[in-house]
Amino acid sequence: MTRKFFGTDGIRGRTNKDVMTSAVAMRVGQAAGAHFERGTHRHRVVIGKDTRLSGYMMESALVAGFTSVGMDVIMTGPLPTPAIAMLTREMRADLGVMISASHNRFEDNGIKLFGPDGFKLSDEDELAIEARLDQEPVLADASDIGRARRIDDAQGRYIHAAKQSISSDVRLDGLKVVVDCAHGAAYQVAPAVIWELGAEVISLGVTPNGTNINDGVGSTALDAIKAKVIETGAHIGIALDGDADRLIVVDEKGQTVDGDQIMALIATRMAEKGQLTGGGVVATVMSNLGLERYLESQGLTLERTKVGDRYVLERMKEGGFNVGGEQSGHMILMDYGTTGDGTVAALRVLSSLVQSDKPASKLLHLFDPVPQLLKNVRYEGGAPLENAAVKQAIADAEAELEGAGRLVIRASGTEPLIRVMAEGDDAAQVERVVDAVCDAVRAAA
Incomplete structure (x- = not known):
């Protein structure tokens, strides 16, 4: 099944464009809620976010989606992604959601989903949710609509957990x-x-x-x-x-x-x-x-x-x-x-x-890194890596580096970028092969 919504790290995009709208967020809440409604217990989801302006909008839409299919919602406000993973497990939730586009600028946002074990979802779970996004949701009866509440001590819980990760006799005085x-x-x-x-x-x-x-x-x-x-x-x-x-x-x-x-x-x-x-x-x-x-x-x-x-x-x-x-x-x-x-x-x-x-x-300087160069080439559409000239440029670069370094070419999972990375003991050679591949991608893009 072709992925329309999920990338390498959840769902991400420009706010109010394509996949990152309040309408899509509500559908994600409905689809993910339905997918994780297993067993007869009262189902629960924990939702956190970062500080983006659009976080309020996406949070409200997700809450509407989850509650509409009968799932209770706990909102934490701004908290790190690992805190949401932790609270999902700690609060015995069926699902955790982090609203964030990580290191991207504020115009972007994203939805990261965690299973009840606190781990990011498997490919199988993501594909199952994708399939549900194209289906009409089964809405809860009026008496079974979920409830939503905010908790006030989420920050303290995370601070305590973080400090427990080092020995109790360690002080930073x-x-x-x-x-x-x-x-x-x-x-x-x-x-x-x-x-x-x-x-x-x-x-x-x-x-x-x-x-x-x-x-x-x-x-x-x-x-x-x-x-x-x-x-x-x-x-x-x-x-x-x-x-x-x-x-x-x-x-x-x-x-x-x-x-x-x-x-x-x-x-x-x-x-x-x-x-x-x-x-x-x-x-x-x-x-x-x-x-x-x-x-x-x-x-x-x-x-x-x-x-x-x-x-x-x-x-x-x-x-x-x-x-x-x-x-x-x-x-x-x-x-x-x-x-x-x-x-x-x-x-x-x-x-x-x-x-x-x-x-x-x-x-913190335990080894000398070998020369490594990463360049990104933005493209508007199509599949540059399928272009014959690009394939040949990559093959030529790999042949030149054979035994002396590595070449890594990949498409970004979150942006329309081709990432070209090479490393080896010869810095001039590394730069030469990276530029050759980038030039070929630009010509094909």
Whole structure:
């Protein structure tokens, strides 16, 4: 079945366009509600959101959809995506919903769905919901319409859970930490977690107004946090994205520390303590070859999946791994959650920092990444990767890199982009093959 609504991370698009309208959101609520109405208990869904202006509209539409098919709704207000996954399990809900377009600008929004186990939905569940979206919903009788309520303690529940992810004897006293919340979902909880553990917190990106999410702040716009770390003499900077499932770190020198280095640190520390399971780390095809070489030097493995944290999670579950993630900053620590959690990953980094005698620039530089280049080519329609000239350009690039590097070509699951990535020991060669493929895609687009 061809997917019309679901991409690699739920449903996402420009607000009030195509799939991201209130009408579609209501249908999603009806379809997902009907799909998860199993058993005779009173059915329940937890709905959270980030700080986008359109979040109110999408929340109201989803509530209408779920209640119309007889499902009760619990609304949390702005909370990180991992908090919604946690609360879905904790509150014995049948379904969890996060309204967010993650690191995208405010004009976009999205709907992420979690099953009762707190994990993102399987392909089978998504396809079943897609099929129901084309069917007339079976509406509940008037006496069976669902009820909706907001809960006031959701933030406190998440803050408590996040702090439980590190040892109770760890304090962050003496650390000065810049925490950039991207004007997003973690703007209250992330600074609170780190402050409660004793650190001096300098907050950034914590004044959302509905339209400034990810605007010049957060894990995809690091200039502001780099400047603030240098200006304040902070020991480290923590940058989250709009829904706080990603983490990028800035060291005391203002240098970027990506997800590969963070995974290397977390996995190494856990392996030293006998806490790492699966014998290594799960990451995607985008992770740097330097990470793979470093893990091998430590007697650990790197298993690669397709891009998308859902695929990382699937492999982690299959292989019994408890650490996985993406170079872009999704950090999945299976012992503490069922999806990426930037705040929890940040606490692992901060814990390691206070327990070492090293500055962040030393602690978080465990390997030298090989030259890697990623470029995006936007297209208006069609299927550029099916073009004969593009296929030939890709084949030529792969032949040139054979034995000396890697080439990864993929279509974005959330935007009309072709992503072209190459890496290898020869930076000039890497740039040459990436440009050749990009030129071919542009010509075909």
